[in-house]
Amino acid sequence: MNKPTNPKGTRDFSPKEVKRREYLKNIIKESAELMGFEPIETPAFEKLETLSNKYGDEGDKLLFKILNNGDKLKKADIDAIIQDKLKKFSESISEKGLRYDLTIPLSRYVAQHQQDITFPFKRYQIQPVWRADRPQKGRYQEFYQCDADIIGAPSLFQEVELLQLYHTVFKRLGANEKVVLKINNRKIINGVCEVLAVENKIGFIRTLDKLDKIGIEGIKREFHSQGLDAEKICSVIILEGNNIERLEKIKKFLISSKEGQEGINELEFILNILGLTDKDLKIEVDMTLARGLDYYTGTIFEVVPTIEDVSGSLVAGGRYDNLASNFGLNASGFGISFGFERLYLLIESLNLFPKELSENLIAKVMFTNFDIPNEKYGVIYEQLAITRAKGIKSIFYPNVTKLNKQLQYANQKKIPYVIIIGEDEFKKDSFVLKNMREGNQSTHSLTKMSNILEDLKIASIFAN
Amino acid sequence: MNKPTNPKGTRDFSPKEVKRREYLKNIIKESAELMGFEPIETPAFEKLETLSNKYGDEGDKLLFKILNNGDKLKKADIDAIIQDKLKKFSESISEKGLRYDLTIPLSRYVAQHQQDITFPFKRYQIQPVWRADRPQKGRYQEFYQCDADIIGAPSLFQEVELLQLYHTVFKRLGANEKVVLKINNRKIINGVCEVLAVENKIGFIRTLDKLDKIGIEGIKREFHSQGLDAEKICSVIILEGNNIERLEKIKKFLISSKEGQEGINELEFILNILGLTDKDLKIEVDMTLARGLDYYTGTIFEVVPTIEDVSGSLVAGGRYDNLASNFGLNASGFGISFGFERLYLLIESLNLFPKELSENLIAKVMFTNFDIPNEKYGVIYEQLAITRAKGIKSIFYPNVTKLNKQLQYANQKKIPYVIIIGEDEFKKDSFVLKNMREGNQSTHSLTKMSNILEDLKIASIFAN
Numbered sequence: 032m033n034k035p036t037n038p039k040g041t042r043d044f045s046p047k048e049v050k051r052r053e054y055l056k057n058i059i060k061e062s063a064e065l066m067g068f069e070p071i072e073t074p075a076f077e078k079l080e081t082l083s084n085k086y087g088d089e090g091d092k093l094l095f096k097i098l099n100n101g102d103k104l105k106k107a108d109i110d111a112i113i114q115d116k117l118k119k120f121s122e123s124i125s126e127k128g129l130r131y132d133l134t135i136p137l138s139r140y141v142a143q144h145q146q147d148i149t150f151p152f153k154r155y156q157i158q159p160v161w162r163a164d165r166p167q168k169g170r171y172q173e174f175y176q177c178d179a180d181i182i183g184a185p186s187l188f189q190e191v192e193l194l195q196l197y198h199t200v201f202k203r204l205g206a207n208e209k210v211v212l213k214i215n216n217r218k219i220i221n222g223v224c225e226v227l228a229v230e231n232k233i234g235f236i237r238t239l240d241k242l243d244k245i246g247i248e249g250i251k252r253e254f255h256s257q258g259l260d261a262e263k264i265c266s267v268i269i270l271e272g273n274n275i276e277r278l279e280k281i282k283k284f285l286i287s288s289k290e291g292q293e294g295i296n297e298l299e300f301i302l303n304i305l306g307l308t309d310k311d312l313k314i315e316v317d318m319t320l321a322r323g324l325d326y327y328t329g330t331i332f333e334v335v336p337t338i339e340d341v342s343g344s345l346v347a348g349g350r351y352d353n354l355a356s357n358f359g360l361n362a363s364g365f366g367i368s369f370g371f372e373r374l375y376l377l378i379e380s381l382n383l384f385p386k387e388l389s390e391n392l393i394a395k396v397m398f399t400n401f402d403i404p405n406e407k408y409g410v411i412y413e414q415l416a417i418t419r420a421k422g423i424k425s426i427f428y429p430n431v432t433k434l435n436k437q438l439q440y441a442n443q444k445k446i447p448y449v450i451i452i453g454e455d456e457f458k459k460d461s462f463v464l465k466n467m468r469e470g471n472q473s474t475h476s477l478t479k480m481s482n483i484l485e486d487l488k489i490a491s492i493f494a495n
Numbered sequence: 496m497n498k499p500t501n502p503k504g505t506r507d508f509s510p511k512e513v514k515r516r517e518y519l520k521n522i523i524k525e526s527a528e529l530m531g532f533e534p535i536e537t538p539a540f541e542k543l544e545t546l547s548n549k550y551g552d553e554g555d556k557l558l559f560k561i562l563n564n565g566d567k568l569k570k571a572d573i574d575a576i577i578q579d580k581l582k583k584f585s586e587s588i589s590e591k592g593l594r595y596d597l598t599i600p601l602s603r604y605v606a607q608h609q610q611d612i613t614f615p616f617k618r619y620q621i622q623p624v625w626r627a628d629r630p631q632k633g634r635y636q637e638f639y640q641c642d643a644d645i646i647g648a649p650s651l652f653q654e655v656e657l658l659q660l661y662h663t664v665f666k667r668l669g670a671n672e673k674v675v676l677k678i679n680n681r682k683i684i685n686g687v688c689e690v691l692a693v694e695n696k697i698g699f700i701r702t703l704d705k706l707d708k709i710g711i712e713g714i715k716r717e718f719h720s721q722g723l724d725a726e727k728i729c730s731v732i733i734l735e736g737n738n739i740e741r742l743e744k745i746k747k748f749l750i751s752s753k754e755g756q757e758g759i760n761e762l763e764f765i766l767n768i769l770g771l772t773d774k775d776l777k778i779e780v781d782m783t784l785a786r787g788l789d790y791y792t793g794t795i796f797e798v799v800p801t802i803e804d805v806s807g808s809l810v811a812g813g814r815y816d817n818l819a820s821n822f823g824l825n826a827s828g829f830g831i832s833f834g835f836e837r838l839y840l841l842i843e844s845l846n847l848f849p850k851e852l853s854e855n856l857i858a859k860v861m862f863t864n865f866d867i868p869n870e871k872y873g874v875i876y877e878q879l880a881i882t883r884a885k886g887i888k889s890i891f892y893p894n895v896t897k898l899n900k901q902l903q904y905a906n907q908k909k910i911p912y913v914i915i916i917g918e919d920e921f922k923k924d925s926f927v928l929k930n931m932r933e934g935n936q937s938t939h940s941l942t943k944m945s946n947i948l949e950d951l952k953i954a955s956i957f958a959n
Contacts, residue, residue, distance in 0.1 A: 035542075035545050036607055037603070043537050046618070049533075049535060067858040067888060069855075071510060072512075073501065075539060078500070080499075092564070093564070098560040104581045104584065120568065143500055143507070149904065149907045151904075153857070188891060192891070192893070304876065405767050405768065409771030412772040424530075429615040429645060429653055
């Protein structure tokens with residue numbers, strides 16, 4: 032039969048990859064918990080009624096739907112399929128869909144469990160999501176998101192808190208210098224629309240959001256086709272100078288817009304506080320930053336790399352006021368989302384994963400395995416138990432076989448120390464310690480094994 | 496609109512539950528890594544061709560299939576649905592299914608990546624699986640499995656190693672005394688069949704496997720209806736006495752069966768080694784243990800609770816010789832699987848979760864939030880940064896509001912210490928430390944804050 036493979040758009044993770052991914056997850060987790068965020072988890076699938084019509088037409092198409100089981104399949108709407116009404120047909124045979132993001136599950140969770148939650152609710156969540164995107168380089172159908180949100184708190188301290196969270200994570204990863212925080216406020220965009228008498232605000236934001244993709248000329252063309260004064264718009268929002276200069280310019284322009292002024296005040300407050308607390312945070316006020324999603328109402332931001340190898344946003348988020356309103360709950364909140372897969376690529380390309388994770392040592396010590404009387408195995412297992420109790424990763428070679436083959440395994444697995452102990456050694460109450468890196472070996476008395484192992488614990492070749 | 500809910504058979508996990516689940520996962524993970532097991536992860540869904548016909552007819556029915564997206568739906572086999580050929584119909588609109596267990600994904604992984612794997616391959620994997628079982632108390636459609644396997648190693652040291660792994664986990668959880676390991680060997684069962692001239696071995700094993708459900712009389716009836724001497728069978732396999740006495744009896748019975756003798760030798764070897772290494776491991780040789788799955792070829796075992804509140808097996812596994820043969824790879828292996836959800840119930844009912852996880856403290860210190868000049872916020876954030884850098888979980892109350900409301904929040908969240916600092920305090924360069932448990936409070940100089948925080952770090956009320 033053919034060699035089996037994983038489905039397109041999905042990945043198997045090797046031990047080395049799992050460990051690196053865990054390293055990233057743990058840094059986000061620990062940083063979030065230190066700031067009082069609590070973890071929740073939601074199921075891999077939600078009811079379709081929960082997911083549908085939340086992600087726009089494009090999103091709806093990318094939902095993975097789960098086929099009903101058993102006799103429920105008999106309800107298949109045959110007319111619908113004959114008439115090519117694919118949506119109606121799929122709804123007749125499916126009631127559940129795979130998680131598309133962590134935001135809708137969060138709002139469902141909050142609405143469902145509001146009686147048990149003490150607000151403000153600070154939660155983080157690290158789980159995979161699934162989208163039926165066409166698989167291509169760097170884009171997967173299964174990928175992780177790491178979200179942190181504060182729900183039920185309208186003040187700007189949430190913005191400070193969550194920007195500090197991302198900043199802490201990047202500092203701990205050693206990547207803080209390689210990224211810049213771009214920040215804007217939806218109220219400023221609304222103010223610009225107000226002053227310029229732009230009626231279709233959503234269209235305006237959608238166009239702005241394409242700047243990265245189609246460039247300045249591209250968005251000018253789009254604004255123009257919407258009957259807007261494209262040159263004027265761009266002169267207002269594409270600003271030179273430092274943050275203070277930019278703010279001064281936009282402030283003057285928005286003098287007649289109450290909402291615009293409010294946006295500027297909010298932005299200034301955040302910049303002031305972060306200027307006091309996080310002096311090493313690189314911030315860029317950027318009036319072209321729009322963040323496409325409809326639910327944002329205030330601060331919006333994204334964190335982008337300043338190096339060339341990685342592009343796109345690494346973290347993004349914003350203020351929303353009615354996230355759970357779909358589910359009958361109004362609560363203001365602020366949320367950030369780490370683009371986990373892109374973060375992984377950044378840390379990899381900056382070579383910032385700890386060395387011990389790159390080497391992926393499965394053990395520091397391997398005991399050889401020879402054909403010896405059972406009670407001698409008892410001696411080996413006792414020593415194994417001692418090393419493990421010391422927190423030193425150690426293995427007993429799984430089969431009785433030739434020494435060469437065992438050493439070859441240790442070599443391939445990069446295990447730095449091998450303890451050779453067979454019938455000859457037992458006769459002399461001794462064992463041989465082989466240093467695989469340096470190639471040398473020495474013979475010791477069995478009674479000294481515990482001391483030798485203690486020394487290995489201190490020796491620095493990773494994998495405790 | 497109606498309050499939204501998660502789908503039947505699935506669960507949301509609250510912060511407290513997530514932390515407890517992480518605690519269990521980490522103990523399994525750390526114990527496995529100390530023994531040289533490496534983690535892998537596989538995608539949530541596999542191709543249907545990988546999953547189908549691997550779990551028997553019942554299992555096939557319980558697979559969650561994923562509906563094809565977009566135009567692929569047009570390939571729906573309308574004739575099949577009209578003729579009620581549900582399987583054929585679903586195969587026309589689905590190519591993928593959710594992971595049903597971790598065993599088939601492991602064999603697919605090993606077959607697919609065999610060039611990159613150094614055998615023997617010791618892997619562990621902790622991921623959710625999905626089954627369309629009818630939801631009922633304690634049975635979910637989404638649940639976690641934790642598997643550890645050694646592939647490509649035929650020797651009995653694997654049995655020792657993996658039984659030590661489970662034993663280590665239970666010792667670390669403090670639940671070692673509350674469980675017993677039941678062990679048998681398929682070769683012994685085969686030997687019994689040989690001596691008793693039972694032709695339908697699979698039927699014999701299936702019946703034996705029902706002992707827990709239908710009792711001795713039940714299996715006697717089934718054996719009888721298969722034309723077998725039920726009394727004789729039961730007298731051979733239902734044995735009184737200690738392990739040594741049981742082994743002596745079965746050994747005599749199997750004197751003429753080579754395979755049976757081999758099974759006994761294997762079992763004795765494992766018992767001998769474990770008797771030397773894991774003296775506190777409670778083991779029961781049990782000739783009625785069958786483990787239903789077809790692929791077992793040697794040692795089989797399960798770990799069951801000896802307390803009444805929890806029933807069923809907590810860990811189970813066995814030796815297989817041809818696991819990946821479906822995928823064109825023959826490799827002998829030994830694997831164990833922790834029943835994660837049941838293990839959780841056991842530890843919960845034994846009250847063995849660490850106290851700090853039961854309390855679920857989100858922070859040790861809360862700083863109050865009052866309307867003060869921006870630069871004063873800088874002072875508070877600076878102190879927050881210091882506490883967090885000390886590894887003390889701490890929060891700044893998210894909104895400016897009345898003291899009472901802030902204290903109420905700290906109370907509900909069980910935060911033990913509150914630092915009250917508003918305009919009055921700033922005027923006097925002071926702050927108030929409130930001990931929420933004891934209700935008392937004291938005023939200190941602002942310059943002393945760092946020392947006070949240091950003391951709080953040492954103070955023992957959980958949540959560093």
